[in-house]
Amino acid sequence: MRAEFFIYLAVMFAVTYAIRVLPLALIRKKIQSRFMRSFLAYIPYTVLGAMTFPAIFYSVDNIAAAAAGTAAALILAFTGRGLLIVAASASAAVYAVMMISNYLL
Amino acid sequence: MKKILLRAGLIDGLPIAMGYFAVSFSFGIAAVAAGIAPIEALLISMTNLTSAGQFAGIGIIAAGGSYFEMALSQLVINMRYALMSIALSQKLDKTFTRLHTLILGHAVTDEIFAVAVSRPKTIRPIYFAGLAALPYIGWALGTAAGAFFGALLPETLRAALSVSIYGMFIAIIIPAAKKERSVLIVTLIAIAISCCIYYIPLFDGITSGFSVIICAVAASAAGALIFPVKEESEK
Numbered sequence: 001m002r003a004e005f006f007i008y009l010a011v012m013f014a015v016t017y018a019i020r021v022l023p024l025a026l027i028r029k030k031i032q033s034r035f036m037r038s039f040l041a042y043i044p045y046t047v048l049g050a051m052t053f054p055a056i057f058y059s060v061d062n063i064a065a066a067a068a069g070t071a072a073a074l075i076l077a078f079t080g081r082g083l084l085i086v087a088a089s090a091s092a093a094v095y096a097v098m099m100i101s102n103y104l105l
Numbered sequence: 106m107k108k109i110l111l112r113a114g115l116i117d118g119l120p121i122a123m124g125y126f127a128v129s130f131s132f133g134i135a136a137v138a139a140g141i142a143p144i145e146a147l148l149i150s151m152t153n154l155t156s157a158g159q160f161a162g163i164g165i166i167a168a169g170g171s172y173f174e175m176a177l178s179q180l181v182i183n184m185r186y187a188l189m190s191i192a193l194s195q196k197l198d199k200t201f202t203r204l205h206t207l208i209l210g211h212a213v214t215d216e217i218f219a220v221a222v223s224r225p226k227t228i229r230p231i232y233f234a235g236l237a238a239l240p241y242i243g244w245a246l247g248t249a250a251g252a253f254f255g256a257l258l259p260e261t262l263r264a265a266l267s268v269s270i271y272g273m274f275i276a277i278i279i280p281a282a283k284k285e286r287s288v289l290i291v292t293l294i295a296i297a298i299s300c301c302i303y304y305i306p307l308f309d310g311i312t313s314g315f316s317v318i319i320c321a322v323a324a325s326a327a328g329a330l331i332f333p334v335k336e337e338s339e340k
Contacts, residue, residue, distance in 0.1 A: 021210035023190035038329035046295035050320035077279035090272030095265035
């Protein structure tokens with residue numbers, strides 16, 4: 001293996017580890033500010049929302065297939081299915097539409 | 106009690122692990138396509154356990170980017186974990202020692218965080234360890250499988266698998282948005298900002314990692330002002 005790979009690896013690990021662990025290791029008191037607590041309560045959903053949209057539509061080079069995957073995920077999540085079913089169905093819908101469009105074109 | 110909590114964690118972690126297997130499988134394929142050895146791809150997954158940061162990282166390695174660029178990209182893309190860890194710090198049980206945080210903190214990911222933080226009780230180390238164990242193994246095994254054997258799969262199937270990570274994100278957002286209208290509105294604000302940054306040419310210089318930070322901070326701050334969460338005593 002290349003020496004430079006290990007430097008890249010060390011940099012990636014050090015930065016990512018510090019970001020995750022320092023707040024957990026250092027903050028032990030309850031945050032008093034109601035604003036901060038509300039802000040933190042919304043963070044996971046705003047992060048995931050911003051990461052998903054609009055990126056999901058361009059995650060494969062067939063926008064109709066990506067839209068079908070999105071729709072499948074939204075519908076199944078809305079009807080209360082768990083992580084795995086929703087994720088697998090999104091992939092299955094994308095696969096189905098890609099196969100159909102490959103066949104038609 | 107410990108056994109029950111460990112089992113609860115493992116059960117909660119299983120669907121995440123299976124989703125991770127699928128997503129890291131596509132990471133393994135992408136890493137090898139970028140000229141990284143399969144064993145190197147596995148090392149990256151075992152030391153980083155993060156999707157967006159790793160995908161950006163192999164791009165930088167492939168392009169021979171500087172170490173500074175690598176550090177900055179990881180900092181920006183993964184900064185959201187700092188926000189999640191701060192949120193998580195508020196829910197840790199008293200039995201969570203500093204040593205626990207040094208080991209288990211490494212497993213703060215979008216999904217593990219979302220599941221842990223949505224538990225009504227405080228988080229004990231044994232539960233968190235159970236929750237993180239299978240996703241960690243799934244992430245490593247999926248990477249190895251994709252890196253060593255991914256080339257055997259047809260292109261269409263590989264593409265379809267790459268969408269699974271977004272399906273997982275949607276599966277985390279929707280239940281919370283159904284339960285609390287404020288979560289729905291705040292998430293839609295984040296998505297609206299994200300679309301503006303993506304589609305308006307003026308913002309082309311903003312990388313996807315920075316975009317996530319801007320959207321999350323702006324929308325969460327707006328949410329905290331418009332819909333402050335209820336105090337514990339008001340519940």
